[in-house]
Amino acid sequence: MPQQFTQATYHSICDKLATMDTDFADVIKLYGYPPFWSRPNTYESLVHIILEQQVSLASALSALNKLCERVGKITPAHVLLLTDAEMRECYCSRQKTDYIRYLAEAIISGQINLEAFEQMEDEDIRRQLTALKGIGNWTVDVYVMFALHHTDVLPIGDLAIVNAIKRLKGLPKETTKEELALVAEQWKPYRTVASMLLWHYYLASPKPSTKGRA
Template sequence: MPQQFTKSTYRSICDELGQMDADFAKVIDLYGYPPFWSRPNTFESLVHIILEQQVSLASALSALNKLRERVQEITPARILLLTDAEMRECYCSRQKTAYIKYLAEAIIAGQINLEAFAQMEDEDIRRQLIALKGIGNWTVDVYVMFALQHTDVFPVGDLAIVNSIKRLKALPKETTKEELGLIAEQWKPYRTVASMLLWHYYLSDRKKT
């Protein structure tokens, strides 16, 4: 079973990363520790992450809240009762409506078992989820990081992470994702928490400017 971080180990891992990489020590000195970002391991959390694909966090949350208003509790069965028009009224695009319904159907059919994921390796989870239309590596990365608290995930497809590393380490704009992945190798086995520090830096530095 993959290593997990908890509220009680989170800050000590941040400190260890600060010892591994002076730039992280600087982030902690400047902005404090990152929030303990987590979500429950539920269908709703995966729906939320799908809604966050390629849009602002605020607009994804608006859509999630609209869905909550409509069905009270976001479950696979309740989502499948909604028409596409009703999903559209909840700010869900045609594509994301299809992705969310595919996921709901897979869970009801027993093809996907979120509880079982809690005991599984990252790559086994990734293989099962990526088989579903509309779920790619970024969605799996965020789910495994936030809902399962696996310690060593690096979401190289996340634009904020990419920009944050480039800014923090004063790298040229044309630095490739492959090169960033190599830099992240030095943060093993804590690349998830390193990513939390990078998001924290990105959000805090943006507020400052």
């Protein structure tokens, strides 16, 4: 079973990362510890992450709240009762409606067992979830980080993480994801918490000026 972190161990892991990488020490000194981002291990949490694909967090939360208003509790059975028109009224695109339904059907059929994931390795979870249409590596990464609290996940498909590493390390914008993943090797076995620090830095720090750029 992979190593997990808890709210009780979160700050101590941040402190370990600060000793491993002085840039993280600077982030904590300037902006404090990152929030303990966490979500329950539920169908609703996975729906929320699907809704966050390729859109702003605010837009995704609006859609999730609309679904909550419509069905009361977001469960596979409740969501499968909604018509296409009702899903559209909840700000769900046709594609995401399909993805949310595929996941609901997989859970109801027993193909996916979220409770069983709590005892499984990352790659076994990834293999099962990415077999479903509409669930890729980014969705799995965020789920494993936020809902299962696995300690060593780097969501290299996340644009904010990519930009945060480049900015924190002063790397050129053309630095590849493969090169960034090599940078992140130094943060093992705490790359999830390193990612939390990077998101915190990305959200809290002043954005670089774009004046004079084409």
